[in-house]
């Protein structure tokens with residue numbers, strides 16, 4: 001049974017690189033009917049950021065990456081926060097100590113740093129020199145008496161360490177190059193590599209899918225697994241996601257955090273689709289893939305080695321493609337959330353707004369100017385509006401259109417348009433003479449979406465009210481002229 005995990009450190013927002021890792025672990029678990037686990041790697045207290053856990057959860061929820069096990073949902077191999085698992089790391093370190101696979105190290109961080117900087121200056125060896133492997137008992141007794149608390153260090157013997165990455169195949173490193181590894185610090189906190197192995201072991205993780213930055217940690221982790229008498233999971237390191245034009249990913253370089261994409265109104269399925277395309281592609285060459293299709297088609301064997309670059313235009317386009325396929329109900333609900341209480345809109349209006357906007361927007365923010373134009377009461381006192389309504393025929397146009405539209409059986413965009421054209425023919429108004437006063441009466445502006453779309457969104461009651469209000473102003477202006 002496949003068990004994957006996403007193991008972020010709560011040190012900040014969820015960015016696209018990490019979100020891609022989460023997405024792939026989730027898709028693969030869903031594809032195989034396996035289990036997707038969330039684990040917070042929060043042992044580095046100094047780097048922790050207040051509220052980061054909540055924001056990561058919110059971002060995962062928005063992307064629809066639900067957890068089968070994790071800090072908020074629980075599960076059989078919890079707790080799912082490393083800070084709550086310290087006892088487990090200690091017990092496993094004790095076991096390695098008892099078996100002679102690890103030893104106490106009394107070198108203090110200050111001493112180690114001093115030795116390393118000397119070595120750096122002399123361009124010498126930076127690895128741990130194994131001093132505490134050989135420290136005489138008398139010296140150890142003295143250090144203990146002085147109150148020095150030891151760390152626990154794992155023995156890495158010379159010899160070839162083999163490990164396998166699904167993308168890169170078999171890799172090797174010499175144990176000598178790694179050096180003996182601290183697994184438990186003197187304050188009892190585990191080091192990153194050890195905690196990950198104890199967790200992956202106890203949580204029975206079958207596939208570790210993570211960023212390529214962790215490739216160099218893998219041989220150490222494989223050694224810990226062997227020492228604990230277990231087979232390592234299958235490792236797959238994803239190529240790094242780069243900023244547009246190459247370089248490191250950052251907000252400045254055009255890659256905001258996941259929740260910022262939510263604020264801008266990207267379609268979450270569009271972002272999930274995009275994150276998938278960064279890693280693998282459908283053998284059918286199809287780019288727009290629904291959540292279900294992504295789950296069905298995800299294929300770890302199609303993940304390449306090349307580092308993908310973020311393409312913001314492609315991401316926006318994909319978001320739009322997912323809006324095109326969205327149901328009216330869901331789009332109306334998303335618009336309602338976005339509009340909040342800023343405008344007085346009812347359900348029916350929201351649905352009509354969704355129908356008109358579905359084919360026009362790439363992200364919900366694209367709806368903002370249209371909503372701001374159509375939904376508030378129009379101000380007809382602005383100069384452009386007054387000029388349009390001062391046209392001698394404006395009053396007749398508005399009353400004619402109002403009469404026609406009032407008689408419509410169905411309030412559809414097609415019927416609104418046909419009726420509008422018919423008024424133009426009947427009264428011999430064309431082009432601007434016809435459209436201008438109607439547009440101005442409905443919105444107070446001289447530009448915007450097609451007139452039938454505007455009326456369709458507003459609905460019969462508001463449309464007729466606005467047309468007649470416009471006609472009254474036009475009449476007043478004609479009298480005054």
Ligand code: GLU
Pocket residue numbers: 007008009041196209210211214
């Ligand atoms: N906590 C690590 C990170 O945020 C992930 C560790 C792992 O996936 O093995 O990069």
